[in-house]
Amino acid sequence: MSTSSRSGARRPPSTGDGYHHGNLRSALVEAAIALIEESDSADFSLREAARRVGVTVNASYRHFASKEDLMTAVAAEGFRRFSLALLKGSEQPGNAAERLMGSGRAYVRFACDHPALFRLMFSKFSAGRQSAELSETARLAYHTLRAGMATTLGRETDDPVVSIAAVRAWSLAHGLSYLILDGQLAAQPLTESELVEAILGQAPEAF
């Protein structure tokens, strides 16, 4: 079938066929995500990612200035998927409080489904060097949470009580995610999903 020497079955969606890959940038991001998920470590090797894509390491320097640059792109892609997951989780019938709980559940589920990516996204690395796009995504997600909390509590968005309740809810979902990821809840009598339900199912008004 394929006459070209190396594209084979892996043919990227774009023009790539042989020498030119066509979509190397996103292919490298994809490969890096796969690598960290498989190794369950937030680190990966640039060479290995290139190898996966079937390209020389050096080719990656055509798209990323350094390994760190690729890592930032990986974190950004992670946040894109994450905020999509949160949005989907909140799209359910019910009032603001119920939608908040939905996105809380989605938060923990995302962390459990993509542990290494989640860790990379939130690692000091990301916070330090957020790309404009990355921080925009993060800010949007936080503002959604804040708005939902304001509606739930029947207060203005800029009310400090709303701020505190929002960070409190965020801490709860974030901490629960990390405790599960780090295997700290394995010894619990209740299963992890029971705990998630019991803890995040709790109405935020309880604050």
Add this chain to the structure above:
Amino acid sequence: MSTSSRSGARRPPSTGDGYHHGNLRSALVEAAIALIEESDSADFSLREAARRVGVTVNASYRHFASKEDLMTAVAAEGFRRFSLALLKGSEQPGNAAERLMGSGRAYVRFACDHPALFRLMFSKFSAGRQSAELSETARLAYHTLRAGMATTLGRETDDPVVSIAAVRAWSLAHGLSYLILDGQLAAQPLTESELVEAILGQAPEAF
């Protein structure tokens, strides 16, 4: 003064003087902790740790089977200090709820004071390969939390409600710690310590 060739000012507390270090095992743990704190990364180099202590890398193999072994020892030492900090935090006048809040504040403070150590302690690495001593320390800390929560709520220790409230409080402290460590709360209108007070100062009965 010193006639020996290499001990100099760094003389360890034990017998060490020149050839024999005297307390190399704990000196290496100490050096590793210092290294991760300085680099703010949960990883470090065995060679660098040995260099710090003023000893050949190979000498470390007399005390640790591998680098991983040393990392486990570092995590164990971290948990030892951590549980001490929690205990101190809870030692304050007041009822069970107030003592719980005290240890919650100590939890977050420890994380802020020793970010890289905190991360290493809770990283998947530690959960996977907990030494007997390490898991014992962790279990003790959790049981203290659980007991305090039972007293606060006026229920039996094995009541599921107590379990849930305990994990909820743990998630709150853990999540808040990580959000601060990862720089996620930097953009908040309230300062981090105001948030800690507002969120952990909240009585656990609110559950």
Add this chain to the structure above:
DNA sequence: TGTACATCAGTGAACGCGCGTTCACTGATGTAC
């Protein structure tokens, strides 16, 4: 429609580096007699 050429996206070889680990060895310690 055909061709020259600038531009872009890859290749291939090499770099220096620091790492964890292993080996055979030596200097210090402490115990039995």
Add this chain to the structure above:
DNA sequence: TGTACATCAGTGAACGCGCGTTCACTGATGTAC
């Protein structure tokens, strides 16, 4: 009190490895004429 010797805790040199990055290069693409 003195000495022989087993044991312990270090040294020093070397290993192979995979890494990120740089260099000069070549093959493919697409646009101007």
